[in-house]
Amino acid sequence: MLLIQQIVNGVMLGGIYVGVAVAFTLTIGVLNFLNFTIPTLFMLTGMVGWSLSFYGLPFGLSGPVPWALALGLGILAAIAGSLLVERFTYRYFKAKHGDATEHAIPLVSSLGFLLIFEYLVLIAHGSDPRGFATPFADLDWRVAGLVISIPQLVSLGVSLAIVAALSVMLRRSRLGRALRATAEKPDTAVLMGVDVGRLVPVVFILTGLLCGLAGALFAVNYGEVNPYMGETVGTKAIAGMVIGGLGSVWGAIAGGLIVGLTETLSIHFFDANATRITVWGLLLALLLIRPQGLFGHNAIGKGKF
């Protein structure tokens, strides 16, 4: 029974990774850009949300903001942060260097933004974890001897719904078709009349939105946020994305859930430190056996860097 409980927990944990993993996969799939700021956008939502619900708006413009509104504004902060990254990394790179060998440039820039966002938050609020009080942190649903946290179940549902909506959007809408065309053959997409320049900010807005939502769900679920929350979730989400296959939305979902499961199961069978070996060992093994991941395209991410 404990094992089944762990599997349930694993799926719930995976639900958090899914949003971040999909954000990673979207930027890699469409722009061939491994965006390392994604974990900090996730963290930014949590920390901005906490700050607003604890202190209120900056410069004393308001008193503490209700938690839901605070998290909503936190998501906006993540989107704003993502657009800032677009302005100073991807757009510069695109304008100046079409050359495939310079692919490392936006990657390096995004590492710079990772430091900027993370240490800004540390400067503002220190490194202590902050409690985030929401009314239903302790709601549990007991069924057949299993404990299922309702907020976690709702989050998993919300995550999957968002990703399903995204997937439908990619398949059906004009924007989605343009995104997919760019992902497959950027040069042809340009010839077909896709305005790639206008598409890029859309990808970054979606990235911010997905990370923000995941960050908000994390805050509601765990009732606690901290400046380092992005690092653990981010690295696990990267693992999930690679396992699912770069550029594949459904792969990111499957990968996120697999990583969540692997993590809770290795805690169950070994201990917390073992998760590093199992999760990354799984990733390394998969990269060697099936480098394109479970659902990925072979072509994506094969560029020089």
Next chain:
Amino acid sequence: MSGYMSGLLVILAINVIFAYGIFVTAAAGQLNLGGAGFQAIGAYCCAMIAERAGLPIWATITLATLAGGAVGFLIAFPILRTRGVYMVLATFAFAEMVAGIILNSETLGGAMGLPISGYIELDTVLPVAVAVVLAVFYLMSTRIGLAMRAVHDDEAVANLMGVHARAVQIGCFALGGALAGLSGALYALYYGFVEAQVFNALLSIFVLLYVLIGGTQTAWGPLVGATFFTLVPEILRIGEDWRYFIFGVLIVVMMILRPEGMITRDMLDRIWARLAPSRRPAQDPKGV
């Protein structure tokens, strides 16, 4: 020399060696985001050898370096099956696994770390660093260095020119692992203590940034990059958090202004031309 100055020079020397470990693979076109893993291997090997075998210090350092090289050689075979972003992620996964294995091993001290019997000072670290710098400069001036740069630019054509591209790449991983391992061994012996938490993802990121921001085109790049990013935070003398914030800003600005790194080949050519007008390579018709 004050203790502060010599301490700073030791950190600088270790960072420079570490940066060259990442540079040799980057110069041949592969990004290694697992530097911390290789450094950890050198540090822990050093700790184990120093504790068990009771060898002289230099033998301990040599063995730890060889261990790093051996791991680099072996891991190259699976890692070179991947490309681009996948390679970045595979090397990252490798470093995470190394940290995971250390944390789970009782012999290696787990999360508690290991004390090390044996001790070195600046007078050991500095000559080693100078030797490494000279050796890498020499390497980059040979046909092997030329072959590495050719593989960086165009692997397929390098092969057609007779370069064994795969051997070059494997050799670079082995040499890179050895240099990173050497830096780890020096770190372990200087501080007298190793713990897994030091060799984290952020360290791998930083050392890769030293190299990419310094520039991968010439052997000057990692030297300048590591020196700049070791000394500037010290000179700024401000709170730890602000240092990293400024570091982040510098990275973003640098990628906008000099995306190929601080030191590029063109820049060096212009400097040489100004220093020695008689030896201008570009305008010199028949050579000297």
Next chain:
Amino acid sequence: MSDPVLSLTAVSKSFGGVEVLREVTFDVAPGSRHALIGPNGAGKTTLFNVISGVFPIDAGTIRFQGQDMARIPSRRRIGLGMARSFQNIRLMPHLSVIENVMLGQHSQASLAGLFAPIGLMPRSSARARARDTLAAFGLETFPGQTVSSLPYGVRKKIEVVRALMAGPKLLMLDEPAAGLNTAETAALRDFLLEVARTGVTLLVVEHDMPFVNSLCEQVTVMNFGAVIYDGPAAGVREDAAVLEAYLGRRGGGHAA
């Protein structure tokens, strides 16, 4: 006639079900100047790629100086005496001109040569040889420059020089005259004739027919991956199949 330097027998190659080369068979005689022509998409560049070992072949045999190339990796073929240039210039963008040219010597370097600090030896014999060959092409003013800054025609010639540095027995050039003006084309032809006189066999893919006629005495024509003519250059104009391939049915005399 002595044994062919390069001999292709029923060489076939498909990419994803599309047959790019269909039982290509022809010989290149030692010391000859051999042209490979045909319409775009005929498979000429693919043929170069399989000869130099970029792709394995699906069927047939490629023999170079009598030796079967099936198990010889691409990196060892240049050392055996087979050097080539590329249709879309493939010089190393971050290497200077002289470094690109010296890369061409890689296959000839001894173990000690690999470890010699050529970058620190401005007077080394390898560098002198590279510089002399550049000078022979009128490229002596460029050695220190990065190749990406140079004009197209210059880069095209540097590729030929790089291939020559390996001391090849068979020099394969993929459209060497493309992008050159009339004077440059004439100079290139004279230079290649000079190279051929030293005993190097030439295999040249080219669209410029006057250039081909003035350089080569032997021509192989390909169309849709197959050889449709193989013989002396003089016979090409009269060949019905060639005329049909180039001019459509009307030229072949079957026309409506």
